[in-house]
Amino acid sequence: MGEPLEDEFGREVTEVRISLTDRCNFDCIYCHNEGLGDTRGPMEPTDDELTADEIVRFLEVVAEFGIEKVKFTGGEPMLRRDLEEIVRRTPDSMEASLTTNGTFLRGRAEALKKAGLSRVNVSQDALDPEEFAAVTESGAYESVLDGVDAALEAGLAPVKLNMVVFEHTADYVEGMVEHVADREGLQLQLIEYMPELTGRPEWNIDIGRVHDWLGEIADTVEHRKMHNRRRYWVSSTDPDAPPADDPADSGMVEIVDPVENPTFCANCHRVRVTHDGYLKGCLNRNDDLRSMGELGREEIRETFREVVDNRVPFYGEYFVETDDGEWELNESYVDA
Template identity: 75%
Template sequence: MLTDGFGREVTGVRISLTDRCNFDCVYCHNEGLGDTRGPMAPGDDEMSTDDVVRFLEVVEEFGVEKVKFTGGEPMLRQDLEEIVERTPDSMETSLTTNGTFLPGRAEALAEAGLDRVNVSQDAMDPEAFRELTKSGAYDDVIRGVEAALEAGLAPVKLNMVVFEATAGYVPQMVDHVAENEGLQLQLIEYMPELAGRPEWAIDIQRVHDWLAEKADRVERREMHDRKRYFVDGGMVEIVDPVGNEEFCANCHRVRVTHQGHLKGCLNRNDDLRPMGEMTRAEIREAFREVVANRVPYYGEYLVRDENDEWVVNEEYIGA
């Protein structure tokens, strides 16, 4: 297993299969690359099925244990089932999706070897959902979650980005997962450094405090130093990376863009590393290099100045 210069083992990879999406969410950052949604037809720059599988087979050599497929909307890839089926058996496989294509495909994905799924759902109200996603597919998402549960992909995590427009729906979402067996809620802190519009951000500590008061118990998850709150039988986890040095110190993932570039940090695009023609030798070389050059974003790449503001550490400018 490869370890970066800060002692962080790389145990997982997150692969964007496409930047295409049938939604147009107002907070989209497309895996840190910016909201680059283009034509809905597959582009020539997307990694092929064989490229994705070859990459996974190579990183398995380095002890990578988990892969999450993302996008864009990864289910726009018609070869998704084949990719999952050909993923090394040693790896846990998961998928982040908006859920609209899960009816009709969830069972096949489960049979192919998918272990679990995250479904983006930012509100229980169809009109609010339409405003946030610019899509009228609320009912499709609900059916998609049901299809995932029926296919045995439980627990299904509902991803909710928490910012000014969605914060008021948090109590309703917490009640929803408590009332529906097999569901969990993942509250994701809005990241203005990626999505822009800093005025939309809220103090995520308020959500922590509210959940702590309601929770029957609280657990700490080692990955990214996350907190899990158990409320009335439901589980709610908060992902709060903004300004969080502990979060970055516990990051064990490398990301792959849909074009086949390695990315050591979600928040950076100055560290993108192409894998050439994606031969096994080129993948190995690029993966080793990216892991060796990984830097915790908060606390190292960004540091506090004398005014307690985050500034770029000059050591990494142009690195």
């Protein structure tokens, strides 16, 4: 395995996220579909989806550039019937993980584990069936809970629950924190709502208040280098409760807060692959898409190098903060 490539801002690229499909059996009201917008099509496979051979060829090539981790996303990646094959053929040098809505984990989690999958993130935005249905526009609440159980039984622990925090889910944050604190094998990732991708700024809430609350109740606060994140280890949501004797008895809660956060962007080490074979250096941008053409090995190498060379921190460079605290587009990137 070679050395990681580095962009002009000194950020090494060590991870890739690959969207296996833009199809999904949910219709979440906050969905941004890996930054591409709500482009989901019919449930049947489409001709533009990367094949298993193309995905594996891409992974074999970028392994030459020190890529250590791959996360398979969608849409809903488990709509791919060849998912187990893709995981099995992922280079041994890479840790493979999956982001899923969890509805298909029962019956497939064990096979995915045997294929080499290391862990899963499961989207779960509420512990209330009615609110879950309102957010996801699906009736799959029980299937998601069962899928989480199946992942734990298959040894895919810790299972990280993804919860987008916005107007519709904010009242359920405390219950979700209690849920992961009380159950071994679960972690929680609270994801800041991104109005710039979804177009509904009125749904936004102040994620700083969630940070403050977690800081008050946490037994321990850990700083994570990636994206300069904080991890909160919580054994009880009661601020007066004594801390757990053993940190392992606490639940881990992490906040992903990229909005207007230059520190987050300065610590980004990912390149993304769209379901139809384009590379992009930033979730928030679609003006940096680069086609890998016919996906020959040299085409992949050249495009990967180009995308890394052109990576720009979204906040702090692509968007810059003005003296009055507003963010405006850096015109030097408009025609780049």
